[in-house]
Amino acid sequence: MRTSTTLRGRELLAAAAILIVALSTACSGQAPSVAPSPALTTSADSPPEVERPLDATATADAPCERLLSPVELHQFGISAAGRTRTYGAVDECAWTSSSDDRLRIGVVTTRDLLADTYRSEHSPIFEPTTVEGYPAVRQRTSPSYNTCEVTLGLGGKQALETDWTGSAPVSPSVDPCARAEQAIALVIRKLPPQK
Missing domain, CATH: 1.20.5 (Single alpha-helices involved in coiled-coils or other helix-helix interfaces)
Known part of the structure; x- marks a missing residue:
């Protein structure tokens, strides 16, 4: 006992x-x-490293002709030609659909725009994500606006920046970030590796 x-x-x-x-x-x-997970080892001020850098330099001098084909643009309801513009270090093309949705894709080949995005003041909605396995950031000013900007790192001081502005009111079935990511995914699938 x-x-x-x-x-x-x-x-x-x-x-x-x-x-x-x-x-x-x-x-x-x-x-x-x-111990931190390997997927979460980046700080808030720096993006994840790009494992397989892609080369967007061939698209920069003619973004409206080289980023998306007419067939790809048709997926977004766009049939009209885009407008080319150079803004700072960004060569971009902007398209407008027949329902007044707007898509813009910019190519940066001289600086790490994704790292700059991490270091700058963030939009009220700042969501790190990946697109086709590449590090990206979704940025929105408010969930009530049908606009989203996605910045994607390609590695080696190259990046893509896209935004989608929908004409329809925002709703659970309308995700402007998904539309921006869909467009940017079409572009990166065609880019060759950096040398």
Whole structure:
């Protein structure tokens, strides 16, 4: 009987010690240290590294002709020719659909626009994501606006930037970020690797 009582006392003592450690960790406000997941090792100020850099330089001098084909543009309801513009270090093309949706894709070949995006002041909605396995960021000013900008890193000081502005009111079935990502995915699938 005495062995049973001693064993039970030790079990209670061990349980009390575990409870004290758990409570002191919870009350200290510090989470137990856990090794970070490899997918989450980037800081808030730097994007993930691009493992297989792509080369967009061939599209920069004629973005309206080289980024998306007429068949690809048709997926967005766009049949009219795009308008080329150079804005800073961004060579871009902007298209408007028959229902007044707007798509813009810019090519950057001289700086790491994705890293700049991480370092700059973020939009109220700033969501790191991936498109076709490449690091990207979704940015929106408000969930009530049918507009989204997606910046995607290609590696080696190259990036793509796209935004979609829908004419329809925003709703659960209308995701402007998904439309922007759909367009940018069509572009990156055609880009060759960097040399």
